[in-house]
Amino acid sequence: MIRKITAEETYPVRQEVLRPGRPLKECFFEGDLEEDTIHLGYFDGENFVAVATYVARKNALFENPNQYQLRGMAVLDAYRQKKLGQKLLLEGEKLLKKKNPNILLWFNARETAVGFYEKYGYKTTGPAFMIPNVCMHIVMYKNPPEL
């Protein structure tokens, strides 16, 4: 049900969930086209209904030299609360661990999604901040070997 997909294939779900009413170009994220970026999609039949992207990116808040950033985690409204978010998160963790068991995974979490990530051992750090035109976010992370 989960497959590696291209950056372009993430855009319809990103747009509907994360950038509703905004132009498709706002659904392109920096790092999308890098070789070591991983895009995952969950399919229901022919359609992608949930996506997540993992980009090799360091955040100066952390000393670990091996860092990935989770971006664009999005599940279509009609498919929420069916563990698709969980599946994408755990599959991403598995792939990253296989790449390198010392990876720290971090991301800017929407405040409304913090409780979701906490269920899987992620911790918040620092103050909440506004991403313009989007909403309040806070940095979350998980260190190896918990990842």
Ligand SMILES: CC(C)(COP(=O)(O)OP(=O)(O)OC[C@H]1O[C@@H](n2cnc3c(N)ncnc32)[C@H](O)[C@@H]1OP(=O)(O)O)[C@@H](O)C(=O)NCCC(=O)NCCS
């Ligand atoms: C946040 C999101 C990715 C969760 O995906 P989902 O497929 O609906 O979640 P799951 O079904 O995998 O939920 C797993 C667990 O987390 C809980 N959970 C889901 N969303 C939650 C939330 N926003 N806050 C707190 N807990 C949440 C579920 O109740 C479930 O708990 P349980 O195991 O005790 O039953 C999804 O709601 C979404 O796309 N939201 C809008 C966009 C967004 O906020 N993306 C994250 C950007 S950082």
